[in-house]
Structure formats: C-alpha cells, structure tokens
Amino acid sequence: MAKIGIVYYSMYGATYELARTIAEGIEKAGGEAHLRRVPDPLLPDEVKAADGVREAIAAQAEVPTADVDELVEFDGIVLGSPTRYGSATSQLQAFLDTTGAHWQNGALVGKAAGFFTGAGTIHGGHETTIMSMATFAFHQGMNIVPVGYGIAPEVMASRTGGGPYGPTQLGDGEGLSEDERVIALSYGEHFARTAAKLAA
Ligand SMILES: Cc1cc2nc3c(=O)[nH]c(=O)nc-3n(C[C@H](O)[C@H](O)[C@H](O)COP(=O)(O)O)c2cc1C
Numbered sequence: 001m002a003k004i005g006i007v008y009y010s011m012y013g014a015t016y017e018l019a020r021t022i023a024e025g026i027e028k029a030g031g032e033a034h035l036r037r038v039p040d041p042l043l044p045d046e047v048k049a050a051d052g053v054r055e056a057i058a059a060q061a062e063v064p065t066a067d068v069d070e071l072v073e074f075d076g077i078v079l080g081s082p083t084r085y086g087s088a089t090s091q092l093q094a095f096l097d098t099t100g101a102h103w104q105n106g107a108l109v110g111k112a113a114g115f116f117t118g119a120g121t122i123h124g125g126h127e128t129t130i131m132s133m134a135t136f137a138f139h140q141g142m143n144i145v146p147v148g149y150g151i152a153p154e155v156m157a158s159r160t161g162g163g164p165y166g167p168t169q170l171g172d173g174e175g176l177s178e179d180e181r182v183i184a185l186s187y188g189e190h191f192a193r194t195a196a197k198l199a200a
Helices: 014-028 053-059 068-073 090-096 100-105 126-140 178-199
Strands: 003-008 032-037 076-082 112-119 168-170
Touching (some): 003 068, 014 076, 014 112, 076 178, 100 126, 112 126
Parallel strands (some): 076 112
C-alpha cells in the first residue's frame, strides 16, 4: 500500500476540495492519503477574518500542518497550490524552501511527485503553476506522474479545469465541476498505483 502525502495551500478552500478529491482517489486504489497543509505565517489577521477566508480556515482546522521531516516517509508527494500571477503561492514555495537537507541527502530521489492547482480564469495559468511546482521534483530527483490523456476521457472533454499536466479547478465559487472531480479522482487512483510500483 502506497503512503502518499498531499501537501497543499488553500486560502479560499477550492484547492482543499481538490486535495480531498485526490485523496479519495488514492484511498479508492488502496493507498493511504495524508493531507497536510503548509503553514501560512504571512496572512494578516484582517484577511484571515474576511468572508470566504474565515470559513476556509475553519474547514481546514483539523488538517495537520506539513512537517518537512515527514516527507521522507511518503512513497509519493502531491503538491497543490492556488495560482497566483501564473505561479504557485509563496506559502507553498516557502515550505518547499525548507527541504534543502532532503536535496542534500537525496532523501526524495525516486519518489512519485504530482501537482494540482486552481485558478480564477480558464487561461490564467493552470499549466504554468503546475510547471512552476514541477521544478521542485526535477531538482529532488523525483518521478513526475502526470495526468496524461489516457486515465479518463474527461481530460479531453473538460471545458473547465483538469488537463494532462495535473488536476485543476476553475474557481467559480461553485465547487468542482463533474469533469474536474472525475479527473482528480482518477488521478488519485493512478498516482497511488504508480507510487506503489515505484516503491516496490
Ligand atoms: C493574489 C492573487 C493572485 C491571483 N492570480 C491569479 C492568476 O494569475 N490567474 C488566475 O486565473 N487566478 C488568479 N487568482 C485567483 C486564484 O487562483 C483562485 O481564486 C484560486 O482558485 C483560489 O484557490 P483557493 O480557494 O484554494 O485559495 C489569484 C488570486 C489572488 C488572491
């Protein structure tokens, strides 16, 4: 059974929904999914109290905080962040910047890596955000597991989020579209199976 860490940041909760759906897929395939949210020391109190953010923080209160030492225990790691100016958030990046010792020791070499995001607009940077997170996996020597087109016909058909690079959501405040949900679920299953093979 593959043990997978889903390490993410979500300010309004959409990326969190995607994280939970990927976790559901991982568990469906017999894997173990561990949701971990990265710390958010930058967010001012007035933003934390704002409508939408307040509810999202409360909803994620039970999710354990990501711990850099724990990463080595996972067979695979899926990283998630909202899109900010076409790239990943500084909150996720700040956490990744604490993994220098793993890079030095080669502790993550060969593990499975995946990425997911969300953006407010269809052309606002789904792919660029995933590519910005992917450089982490290249440098750590991890095996990138993309969605591709073969795992679900919805990848070809979706008019919202979800593409060959990784599960994504188009943030319209309505939650995941059916296509986004199917792609995230199928990806979770595919990721768990691939991580298990890599760890064998
Ligand atoms: C500072 C900032 C920058 C953003 N930049 C982009 C962007 O470049 N492209 C885009 O489509 N959406 C952008 N958005 C919208 C977020 O990507 C979108 O709201 C996201 O899905 C929210 O995820 P969350 O609910 O997990 O926080 C931005 C939002 C903020 C607050």
